[in-house]
Amino acid sequence: MHTLVLTKGVPDFREGQVSFDEDGHLERGKTPTVMNPNDKHALEAALQTKVRHGGTVSLMSMGPPGYKEVLQEGMADVYADDLYLCSDREMGAADTWATSITLSTGIDHLDEEPDVVFAGFKTADGETGHTGPQTCWCQDWPIVTHVVALDIDEEERTLRAKRLVEGDVEEIETVEAPLPCFVVADPEFEPTYRKAEHRLRHKDLRAETQKRAENFEDHLEVYDQEELNLDPDFIGLDGSPTIVAGVDPIPKAPPEREATMVDPSDEGAMADVFEELEPYAGAD
Amino acid sequence: MTDDYEHYEAVVVGAGPGGAAAAATLAQNGVETLVLERGVESGSKNVSGGLIYAEESAPYTIDGLFPEFRSEASERPVTEYYLHNVAGRNVKTIDLTDLHEHDTTWSDAVLRRHMDSWLEGRVHEMTRETGGGLLTGVRVDGLLREAGEIVGVTCEELDPIKADAIIAADGVNSELARDAGLMDWEDPEEWFQGVKAIVDMPASAIAERFGVDEDEGVAHLFSGDLFEGVRGGGFLYTNDDSLSIGTVFHLDSLVAEAAEPHELLDALLTHPLLDQWLQGEYEELEYGAKLVPDSKKAANPSPHQGRLMLVGDAAGQMQAQGPIIKGMNHAVSAGALAAEAFSEAQTRGRPGEAGQRYETKLRDEGVMAKLRPTRYTVASAVGENGAVASVTDSLVDSPLGRLGIEAADRLGLLRRAFNSPFVMSVMPDTRTPYVTAPTAIAEALGTPVREENDVEPPDLADRIGDLTYDVGDPHIELRDNSFAASGAAVSACPVSAKDFGGGCYRDEKVKTNGHEEHLVSLDTQPCVECGTCAIVADTEWEHPAGGKGVEFEQG
Known part of the structure; x- marks a missing residue:
């Protein structure tokens, strides 16, 4: 059983990590890149498949060379065997459509066709949820979304999944699809x-992967434009039909209390602070 | 429909020293062995007094099975051993090193989290070689039966598993032993309860205060009048960079005196005698508790049924040789013998005979004779007879008794008696050897301790607060909440106390329809899973799910 997980590096939006400029634009240079948090579920599904059925798991992403570390993190999480990064200046600034075409070509380029491709549930930066389904459309394969449980019959070459109908946790259906x-x-x-x-x-896979992830670059293959030979009109900015009309920054919440800054070396000001606090200190 | 279940040649439940010895021996014999441990890591559910022995006469020792054990998994060896008889400030110390060294190749202090987690790694490697392995976080909760015969185990986290041999090394509260009806939790007289504090102390302070090099260590025991008359005693062992200080009492005596275990531990910790070692500094790293079977009464001489064999605490294999308690060494012997029995039976094509072979080996290798000495049966029939016990106790406590003690000391008989394995193995379970005699000895021969011990042990709330828990669903149900049926748990539970609202068991007076009822209530959140309440109260007691409940960092 050969599976592939599509993953993406996204800005780390956690408090204390993310950095915005004065206009509310994300400062990519100052914000670390991490694996899209929602991809974790795809990784878990792939790992379960590998544990139950054996075989290999590969990870694929499209992005700048810095995404290698994201793939390394994924390798440790999913005990992956191989890593693939589609990376070239010409692929930059792609929207989900151009990304899907690039990834689909990357899949065709693999030595062995995967039996199952796992995609995460929408990315933390774009929130579109388009890339997985569009890449599938390019491949002309069946797709099962909102999967909560999975079973594969290797002999019958079928996949049986429980999925949420319309993403509703109250309604679950079981579907079957060919591999x-x-x-x-x-x-x-x-x-x-x-x-x-x-x-x-x-447990075995965890032990094996710890060693592999340390030397992850030995298991990493970078697909550039020369390798994939894509039509330049279908990749990167030129291949992206999406037009961003504008960005509305989320307004900053107004402060709930008034703050006064005090220089701790100013003894007089500090004495005033103590005077202010005294009634609340419960002292005699 | 059990055809789809997984099958292993052997399943070992519990990865303490007994389970580890069984699994290692099975793997060495090429048996496909699965080991299931309910803690997040082996040792995270374990507390022990803290000394492991390698006996000269034992068929197996832990370092025989795991050659690196002493250099990697244990703390300091015990090179000196003392018993302190205490009456008030008066202390008479007797050197018990001879008794300690009797039949002893070596004895090391251990901390169970470190020791068992080290064993876990070795056992997993060994069992993986023969097609099995070790899994943590899996709670085996019962036996799988087919047509009334035991054929495997059931687990919370896994589908049922079938096996040709099931070795239950699941500890003092073994659910498998109870499921098979081989052990029960009925009689407090068959049990001890131990509580222990791990106290931080740098190696340099240990060297200076105990006068030992880095490859030396000391054991100190304490008995006499410092425990409110409860039958039992205290201990202090030196680890690499901490101390294990604890108390062990007969559970029936704790219940009869309605004593609070943590207060008895505090009585030891704050006794002036300990000042020479603590010197006013006290940082408690962990508070733990454990139920201890008294093998003289509880060890099952036939610990098997069908494919099931019990080893270690699960079979009551814990020997109290006077003040010296030996448990882990017997668990190691028993585990390896059970494994050996199965391998032999399997080789002969009759795996069903493993249990009987195991029983024979326990007897032939002398393990059972140590656990249930025949001479104790005879001695206890006389010594524990109410009238005889009362006369003996009064005699020891009388002026005549004092004269005898002084004479015995002058002749060197006292030291010889305490160092006699024979005398120690026939000591009756009465007040006399635990309380009256040590007190009388200290009064007659002791010298007063002049130092003041001003350490302040943490209160129960802090002790509970310092423990790590991953609380699952409540694992104990109180079947009868009347004080008459379950009230003993309020004081006997090591994390409950009469006037403490934050423990497991609480004392309540409830007014209903004009009359007042005396009840107990239970909140299992701070439970240390010792099992005391399963014996002294009316409960439905089971372990928490795998990986849930208390997690000991030291053990």
Whole structure:
């Protein structure tokens, strides 16, 4: 069983990590790049497949060379065997459509066609959820979205999945699809390991991958434009039909209390602070 | 429909020293072995007094099975061993090194988290070689049966697993032993309860205050009048850079005196005698507790049923040889013997005979004779007879008794008696050896301690607060909440106390329909999973789910 996970590096939007300029624009240079948090569910689904059925897991992303570290992080999480990064200046500034075409070509370029491609549930920066389904459309494969549980019959070459209907946790349907197939894992996806054999294999893979992730570049292949030979009109900015009309910054919440800045070396000012605080200190 | 279940040749439940010894021996014999441990890591559910022995006469030792054990998993060896008889400030110290060294190749202090997690790594490697392995965070909650026969185990986290042999090394509160009806939790007289504090102390301070080099260590025992008359005693062992200080009491005596275990521990910690070592500094790293079976009464001489074999605490294999407590060494022997029994039976094509072979080995290798000495049965019939016990106790406590003690000391008999494995193994479970005699010895022969000990141990709320928990669903149900049925748990539970609202068990007076009822209530959140309440109260007791509940960092 050969599976591929599509993943993306996104700005780390956590408090204390993310940096915006005065106009509210994201400062990419000052904000670290991390793996899209929603891709975690795709990684878990791929790992479950590898643990249960053996085989390999590959990770693929499109982005600047700095995304290598994102792939390394993913390798450690999903115990991946190989990493692929589609990276070239000409691919830059792509929207989801140009990205999908690039990734689809990258998939065609793999030595072995994957049985299942896992995609994450929308990215933290774009929030579109387009890239997985569009890449699938390029491949002309079936796709199952909002997957919360997964079972694969290798002999029958079919995949059976439980999925949320319209993303509603109250309504779950079971669907079957032939392989190869795309799967979008829902945030509700829960991997299950009810057999000791699977947990033991999981443990083995963890030990093996720790070593592999240290030398991840030995397992990384970069696909550039020369390698993929894409039509320049279909990739990067030129291949992106999306036009951003404008960006409305989210207004900063007004302060709830008035703050006064005090220089701690100013003894008089500090004495005033103590005087202010005294009634609340509960002292005699 | 059990055909789809996974199958292993052997399943070992619990990865303490007994389980580790069993699994290592099975793997060495080429048996496909799965080890299931419910803690997040081996050792995270374990507390022990803290000394492991390698006996000269034992069929197996832990370092025999795991050659790097002493250099990598244990703390300091015990090179000196003392018993302090205490009466008020008066202390008479007797050197017990001879008794300690009897039949002993070596004995090391251990901390269970460090020790067991080290064993976990070795055991996983060994069992993986033969097609099995070790999994943590899996709670085995019962036996799988087919047509009434035991064929495997059931787990919370995994589908049922079938096996040709099931070795239950799941500790003092073994759910498998109870499921098979081989052990029960009924009689407080069959149990001890131990509580222990791990106290931070740099190696340099240990060297200076105990007068030991880095490859030396000391054991100190304490008995006499410092524990409110409860039958039992205290201990202090030196680790690499901490001390294990604790108390062990007969559970029936704790219940009878309605004593609070943590207060008895504090009585030891604050006794002036300890000032020479603590010197006013006290930082408690961990508070823990454990139930300890008294093998003289509880060890099952036939610890097997069908494919199931019990080893270690699960089979009551914990020997109290007077003041010296030996448990882990017997668990190691038993685990390896059970494994050996299965391998032999399997080789002969009759795996069903493993249990009987195991029982025979326990007897032939002398393990059972140590656990349940015949001479104790005879001695206890006399010594624990109410009238005889009362006369003996009064005699020891009388002026005549004092004269005898002084004479015995002059002749060197006292030291010889305490160092006699024979005398120690026939000591009756009465007040006399635990309380009256040590007190009388200290009064007659002791010298007063002049130092003041001003350490302040943490209160129960802080002790509970310092423990790590991942609380799951409540794992204990109180079946009868009347004070008459379950009230003993309020004081006997090591994390509850009569006037403390933050513990497991609480004392409540509830007014209903004009009359007042005396009840107890239970909140399992701060539970240290010792199992005391399973015996002294009316409860439905089970372990928390795998990886849930208390997690000991030291153990």
